[in-house]
Amino acid sequence: MPVASTSNPQQPISFYSQRAAHPEDQGAIFQETSVPVSFGDDEGAATALENGVVVVDRSHWGRLRISGDDRLRFLHGQSTADFLSLQPGTGCRTVFVNRHGRTIDxxxxxxxxxxxxxxxxxxKKTAIKDxxxxxxxFGDKxxxxxxxxxxVLFTLAGPGSDELVTNLGAASLVGREEGCHAVFGAAGQPVVVSIARELGVPGYSIIASEGVGGDLWQRIVGQGAVPMGVAGWERARVLAGRPAVDxxxxxxxxxxxxxxxxxVSVTKGCYIGQETLSKLTNLDAVKQQLWGLELSTPANVGDEISxxxxxxxxxxxxAQQCDGRPFALGYVRCRSKGAQVSLEGRQVLVAGAEAIIVGxxxxxxIVDAGAQAKEAVSAL
Incomplete structure (x- = not known):
């Protein structure tokens, strides 16, 4: 399938279109951006995600490096994770929230x-950097x-991820916890490989210099990873329930x-939005939750769940499941008469059509405050 050139002259050409050898041989399709939307076989990529391994070019995502002696203390107060309990070589997910505890990224x-x-x-990279x-x-280092x-940023996902990173020389990471990472070499340049279950299945993320991006991509594909574009990523993240901006x-x-x-840490002390999130946890006051919806007919964003x-x-x-059935994510009220109610398996209506709430x-x-407290103490 031919490669469509970007129609937006303001968009920078990605590492992929600059450096990957013969992208047309992999069926890359570019629409409006410099990032591949598809590689011509979205169904094959979806199958590989379930049974093998896919590789996704996420180089258009933001990467911010925070340095200086006060970096952990500073980040500790800027988002929801407990950074002071983390050691080099580990990592975490964190949520940037506003002062009312509402999500930003x-x-x-x-x-x-x-x-x-x-x-x-x-x-969000510019907004979060700002x-x-x-x-x-003044005085903060x-x-x-x-x-x-x-x-560049590449993400591997699927049950074959462990074998692939082992073949790339990163076997020491296999079996470790989310966020654990190490530095390996590729073409004389450092490559950071981290454990990242970004789509609800085993996976890794790889960060490397832009200069070795093309060669590294080819090496990953040569090891059997099936390229997946952003359209495949979007479907996979909906099916996994990974929340997205906007x-x-x-x-x-x-x-x-x-x-x-x-x-989210509820034991680490003050941070932006902390008061609201602590109250929600202490009072068990969450009123709605994000769930999956197996639909009987296709739905649209904004449709009512009743x-x-x-x-x-x-x-x-x-999104659409691999077997063609329609699927959706939605926020559903989870309290009735002041008490939490079970939602999984419940039958509801979406835009008037039958649907089932699924995990x-x-x-x-669940916020495990006790475990977080133990982690904080052990880090002292």
């Missing part, structure tokens, strides 16, 4: 020897650097509602 963080790398959504710089006060244009991550929702409890008599939620994203692999719904 979900970020992945890697604590390195002299810096912290933060991976943020494409549309926000961080706004809170650097903190520097924020956007390294997105000088690096869909599930907006100022209408908080991290507990979005199924991001594992990214119990047959009243509105109980709204659809935020839609989503990416979601975490």
């Amino acid at each position: 979900l970020a992945s963080c890697l604590v390195q020897g002299s810096s912290v790398m933060i991976i943020v959504s494409p549309s 926000r961080l710089e706004q809170y650097i006060f 903190v520097e924020v650097q956007d390294v997105s244009d000088s690096t 869909s599930e991550l907006t100022d209408l929702y908080n991290p507990m509602e979005a199924g991001l409890c594992s990214a 119990d047959g008599s009243s509105k109980i939620g709204i659809v935020t994203s839609t 989503i692999p990416f979601a975490s719904r």
Whole structure:
């Protein structure tokens, strides 16, 4: 399938179109952006995600390097994760929230020897960089650097990920916890490989210099990874229940509602939005939750979810399952008469048609305050 050239002259040409050998041989299709939307076989990529391994070029996502002696203390107060309990070589997910505890973005963080790398959504890298710089006060030893244009980011996903990273020389990471990472060599350049279950299945993320991006991509594909474009990523993230900016991550929702409890510390003390999130946890006051919806007919974003008599939620994203059945994500009211109610398996109506509420692999719904407290103590 031929490669369509970008129609937006303001968009920079990605590493892929610059350096990957013969992208047309892999069926890359570019529409409006410099990032491949598809590689011509979305169904094959979906199958590989379930049974093998896919590779996704996420180089258009933001990468912010936070350095300086005060970097961990500074980040500790800027988002929901407990950075002071982290050691070099480990990492975490964290949520940037506003002062009311509503979501701005979900970020992945890697604590390195002299810096912290933060991976943020494409549309939020400038806003988050500006926000961080706004809170650097006189005397703070903190520097924020956007390294997105000088690096590439590839994500591997699927049950074959462990074997592939082993073949790439990163076997020491296999079996470790989310966010653990190490530096390996490729073409004489350092490559950071981290454990990242970004789509609810085993996976890894790889950050490297832009200069070796093309060769590294070819090496990964040569090891059997099936290229997946952003269209495939979007479908996969909906099916996994991974919330996205402007869909599930907006100022209408908080991290507990979005199924991001594992990214929230309620024991670490003061941070932006902490008061609201602590109250929600202490009072068990979450009123709605993000769930999957197996649909009987296709739905649209914004469609009403009802119990047959009243509105109980709204659809935020839609996708199609591998067998062709329609699927959606939506926020659903989870309290009735002041008490939490069970939602999984419940039959509801979406835009008047029958649907079933189902679990989503990416979601975490319980904040383990005790475990977090133990981690904080053990780090002292």
